[in-house]
Amino acid sequence: MKTTTVAFLGTPGAVARSFERTTGQNFQSVGRNTGNLAFQYAMWEAIRDPKIPVDFDFDPAWVKERCSVVVVPAANFLYSGFDLGGLADRLEATGLPIFVAGLGMQAF
Numbered sequence: 001m002k003t004t005t006v007a008f009l010g011t012p013g014a015v016a017r018s019f020e021r022t023t024g025q026n027f028q029s030v031g032r033n034t035g036n037l038a039f040q041y042a043m044w045e046a047i048r049d050p051k052i053p054v055d056f057d058f059d060p061a062w063v064k065e066r067c068s069v070v071v072v073p074a075a076n077f078l079y080s081g082f083d084l085g086g087l088a089d090r091l092e093a094t095g096l097p098i099f100v101a102g103l104g105m106q107a108f
Contacts, residue, residue, distance in 0.1 A: 013041025
């Protein structure tokens with residue numbers, strides 16, 4: 001059976017080496033919503049294939065070379081103050097299948 005390597009957008013449910021960053025940097029790394037950690041952890045644990053966590057500013061060529069699918073644990077990050085245009089461009093540039101799972105969106 002072929003193994004799929006997953007580019008996982010976000011954290012595995014924790015911020016690695018958080019002690020090296022400011023509180024503001026850590027808060028930013030979880031989308032300014034610590035509830036994202038719980039959702040990311042659940043998604044991370046549900047996927048059995050090997051995973052590589054990637055940041056929102058990932059290099060599409062690097063991801064394409066190492067992975068066969070991109071998983072976006074979206075929790076509820078759709079809201080009017082969040083521009084996803086750059087992310088959409090990077091996701092498209094990978095040329096890989098994309099799986100997005102979310103819980104909803106912010107009010108307003």
